[in-house]
Amino acid sequence: MRTETDDATGSLARLLEDGPAADPEVVAVVRAALDDIEQPAPAAGAPRHDGIYLRGIAVRGFRGIGRESVLRLSPGPGLTLVVGRNGSGKSSFAEAAELALTGANRRWEGRSAAWREGWRNLHAPGETRIALDLLTAGSPAEILVRAAWPAEAELTAPEWTEQRGAADPAPFDVEAWSALLALHRPFLSYSELGSLIDGRPSDLFDALHRLLGLDELTAAQERIRARRLTLERAARASRALRTELAGALERTADTRAVELAALLRTPDPEIAAVEAALTGADDTADVAGLRGLVRLAVPAPVVVRAAVQRLERAGAEVARYATGNAEADLRTLELLRRARSHAGDADCVCPLCGAGQLDAAWRAATDIAIGELAARVAGLAEARAELRRAAAALRSLPQPVPDELVAPGRRPVDTAAVARAWTRWAALRFDDGADDDPALPERVRTAYTRLVDELEHVRRGTRTELERLDEVWAPLVPRLTAWITGARLVEADSAELRTVKRAEEWLKAAAGILRDERMAPLQETARWVWQTLRQQSNVELGAVRLQGSAGTARRVLLDVTVDEVDGAALGVMSQGELHALGLSLFLPRATAERSPFRFVLIDDPVQAMDPAKVDGLATVLAEVARSRQVVVFTHDERLAEAVRRMQLDARVLEVQRRERSVVEVRTVSDPVRRYLADARSLMHTRQLPPAIATELVATCCRSALEAAGLARARRSLLAGGMGHAEVERRVSAAQTTRAMVALAVMGVDGKVDDLNAHLAATEGGWAVDVLRDATAGAHVPIDRGMRALIADTERLVARLAADLDGSADRPPGRRAAANGGAARDRGGRAGGQQGRADAGERGANGAPRRRPSPPRAR
Template sequence: MAGRLAKDDLGPRAAELVLAACRGQTALERALGGVPAGEEPPRERTDGPGQGIFVSEIRVRGFRGIGPEVRLPLAPGPGLTVVTGRNGSGKSSFAEAAELALTGYNARWTRARHDVWRQGWRNLHNRDAAIALELVQAGRADKTTIRRRWAPDDDLAQGEWTQDDGPFDAGRWHDALETYRPFLPYSELGTVLDAQPEDLYEALHRLLGLEAITEAQQALAEHRKRLAETVARPYDRRERVRAELAASADERARRAAELLGSDAPDLDAIADLALGADVGSGTSLLHQVVDLSLPPDDEVGRARETLDLALGAVTVVATDNAQDSLRCSEILKLAIQLLESGGNQDCPVCRRGRLDALWRAKAKERAEHLAQAAAELHGAADRLDVAVAATRALCQPPPDVLLDAQDMLDTTTVLQAWQAWEACLCIDDPVRLRAEFFDRHAELAAAVDQLKTVAREQIDRHDLVWRPMAIALFEWHSQAQQALADAEVLADVTEAENWIRKTAATLRTERIAPFAKESQRIWQRLRQQSNVDLGAVRLGGARNVELDVSVDGVSNSALAVMSQGELHSLGLALFLPRAMVDESPFRFVVVDDPVQAMDPSKVDGLAQVLADVGLTRQVVVFTHDERLVEALRRLRLTATVWEVCRGEESVVRVRMSDDPVGRCLNDARAMRVDEDLPGALKGELVASCCRAALEAAAHARFRRARLGSGMPHAEVERVLECALTTRQKLALAVLGDVAESAKLLPHLDDVVGAWAVDLLQSCRVGGDAGDLDVLIRDTELLAGWLQR
């Protein structure tokens, strides 16, 4: 991923987010939060089940159609094994047991519409249920045995599930089984395409190892959606909030509506409004009225006390002759200066008194007394001036808000009281000032308090309407702020998501190419004479698998044009490459009943495909259709064939199966030595087995010759159905025509010998066949000649 990023022109922030998303959800959240990328601990990986796993044996007891325990031995290595048996023989019980032992469930039961499939898992004749799957791993000598055991009263989901001597660790096997599932039951073959589209997509997606990049893409998409919602939310909501504000008579609401109507709303101004800051009009005037202030009561009290003290002091020292005393004191001071400068002398004013030392002492004392009285008067006067100035300083002019708020409040009383208080500044008489100033102040204070009460009531009424609008406005403001912060992050996340989506599509195309090529190759082998062609296989962007299917060169839907047999073949073409990838730990593939609904030509293609897969994988196929085994033998493809037979009380036997001729001859020999059979019945039964052997050899010869010459499978089978007797079947194989039955015996006498003619006669008469050992021997010889 880092290498691809280096080659692309991607922003550094977006590239960082891509790498963080690939490391996991926690790393992506840290990167989005601005936390520097640190060393991420490696993702924990659970130990898988190992590599090169083959199946060496399946053991079943008391499960499905199998009563007493029976084992199905399998060669643990590459090769094709076919397990045959008629319907109800118990062969599919082995396939279901293997899948259940390893995965814990069975696809057939999971998709079953009726509970009878899930409830009828325990055998009716043996309640002691147990299954075991024995596995070997390439390069290791020891074996692994996975067992499921159930007590008589256990449900299917209960019981004991073990691996060797310990509990089965399902988690260790889970990822490998989900990605490289080696089981394909019949119930899944026809539903590979008509199941949920994402099921096949998920299966192939895991196979291609794209989980990490897909999870990264999903994580980025989730964050992009969340950020886009955050960025869009305030703009989606803005008009609704603005309309609600504009409909209000509140000045703050109208101002907020104006701000929201702007292309780029002023978020700071909106925050001020929402949080109650002044906006210069409207309810702010009411708040200004509430905030009106007069001089504090303690300050007014001190001013009044100071003024009272100053007035009292002036009253005490102020007399009518206070000024005369001051002037007299000045005259005495001048006379004393005259005495001191001129010596004793007569009074210069009256000429009767004498200015001498005695007079001087008395005059000086008198002058000092008069000067002190004058000084006290001046001091009291100065203090009174200060007190008057301090009192006047308390007075303030009426505030403008009393005029501005007149449209909202009746401020007349307060305004008049304030103006009357202000008029005290013009009073010069301190005593009058004292009498009026403080009384007018008290009246003003009472009027202001009353006005404030009315203003608060109006504010409360306004706030009752404004508060929810303010809350809504602040919520929008918070969303808008977050949107601004997230918008830049959204651009980076979107860029990262677009890049990783494009890269994921490229990787899907690159990685699915070899898989699609192998599916096309397998389909070409399976299609045989079908006019349906399979083109490209792609993983679509809508989490589905896109198949280019065409009929005679015209594109169409697979479900619309394919028969059930063709759908089965296409299901195999999609399943087998998935199970065959080198990364899979499983080197075995178990396929149940793939032949159903296939026409004969496709059976030949299936035989070839399975044989090819068997060159590198252990392929185990369960089928009741003898056509697959016949095709393998006719095409001389190597395969091990096991036959499953079910008797009374659910007793199941597994035996190695020869070709049909050998099987019939073995049955004839077994009956020949059976002492419990009466002689006549024994002869008839042996003769019947010999006829069956010759007919099987004749069928094989005719199919090999006609199919080899290019005759269609359907035509070959139609001709075989026309041959009803043993002689007609041999005539068809030897002479090529049912109508030539009369010429068969002369031809055999001439080409093979008279013994061949005698053999056919002995097989026909049954109980009068003579020496049964000779009959069996000659049948084997003639069958061998037919098969050459």
């Protein structure tokens, strides 16, 4: 069963060219919406998508399992039934796997707290832990996911790690795994079967929509829809504000309001005219000048105070250092520095007396004198430099008198006093007094204080005048300004709004076409599953359709009829039929080709099914197991009985629970065991002539070798990092028994012609002999008894089932000492594989096996 989908944007590009007609503006909007979708970068710890199989589940202290128990599985396609009575602990394995990988359990969702309180096993105090042993086709091939809860930890707070190959354990990458599990969840519990049908309609719709690979189209639709809603909201808000402002202006007793109200009441007001009227109203009333007076500002008091104090400190420092000798030394130092600079590095005549020589001796003596004088007057020199800087900083504070105070014209507020104060303040900028003038700080304080007082007086008067002028008008001005700004944007966006509406309609139609195309194969598979499961049911499943889109009511429409009559079939379907319908929707999703999970875990799907439907379920599961690892937990013996009766390839594991929650798992049946059991049964069937019995026994032995060989080949190739598709190609290419065994023991580079030499060197001549006899015995007489052939076949099968490093019996999550402690348990027992030879397709009585043939998705 496959559901192949191509890239959504590629399909949309095809529709843009060949689909419903779209003008260039619409095409541009759609392409822009797709281009703007941010493609998430793959998380660094994201698992490879080449196939993830489940190799084992180790559980301690969880639910019905006390001391650690391990459920070992064959990591490859095949059907495994985990059976056991109610309370045996089998469902604890299923729930543990789901909890360790997803962090939650669907069975408990929506239940009372009592469902979650008993998650710890009473017979295993201390740490609770779960380990999932996964095998992928990526590199590294092995992933170990662990969840551990110390004795006092809550269920929601595990110590969660994942370990890849030989690397050290790292924190479990919740984000990376959640993205995969949200789309391709491989777990299905009994409680979920019904909820798939009667849960929230939008949940199933969203899951199928994501599965169809239409997320990008949905995101593009949502972006276009969001843009349309934004533009429409802006237009509605602009119209509502214009109506509200017009009413408020009409109720205002102000000449300025009359003109603006008339402009706003027109059906399509000119924004420029409204803006001009609003600006002119302010100019006429001198509001702009008044507002300018309010905005006048001078340096903050703290800034002026700090500048004055700096000048005073600098003056004090100069006074401290300025002794008579220091002043004389400073003048002498300056004179010597100039003379030394004049002399340079060559001898010359003194420029002052014209007689003395400024030679090397003079220069040396002068350099020493300069150094000594500089050291004596360093404090005074630095103090004078700081004084100059402080004076310059203080004089930079006053600014020229602003235009609002000196420009000609009538002013509602008297500004003459503040203009004079500001003039005195500005004059300090060009004060020609000495930097160390002790009166300068006081002049600055006096001018600044006077200016601040006068400016505050003018501000108070200006505010009073503005309040008088704008008591009613002022609140309307910012609202009018806001409307003008918004109206301009709405006007500019009007053409875009029309285009966006057309683009939204076009993309909705195009997405519907793509959705129907991609839904067809999934619908076909769902109908096949239902048709196989519905044994003796009067309910017929027709089309499975998705109705709705982003931003609207979404649901999955199931066209079901009862006795060819349309109606509310879901209301009259039995619980077993509803569960069968739930499986019909779950399996196509869980086994989609793009899913990274090559396994599905189904817990108790048999409940409420009548015997006929159990036969159909067995057929469906066997068919799914041809390309997936299918693990089914059930206490109902009917499914295992149906598998045996219909001679479907399956491995059956039995879970038993002993005292104090000791849970044990044993293999009841698998294809290899069944073939060997058939061989032993044939050997003891007296009604068969010896020649025919020998031929059939050899056929069963050959099928057992093929099944064991294919199981090992899949396991070793996947563990080596080979992709799932390539593994299946290699397996399918092995058409003979010897080719299958060669692929298992020598890998892809081995040759069938070298198989005998390889077996003789690694196992011994007995292995060559048993392979030869089992292969030939189905066609010609062999010189070996049936009992010996069966015994040697069992021996070779056991060698094939063992892992390459002999670690098949280690539980998942344990590290071996081999390979520096980095080797991992790679195996389990052979099982879940299909024989490829003719005998492998037949039962012990030689009758052809039943092979269901579902429709293949396009």
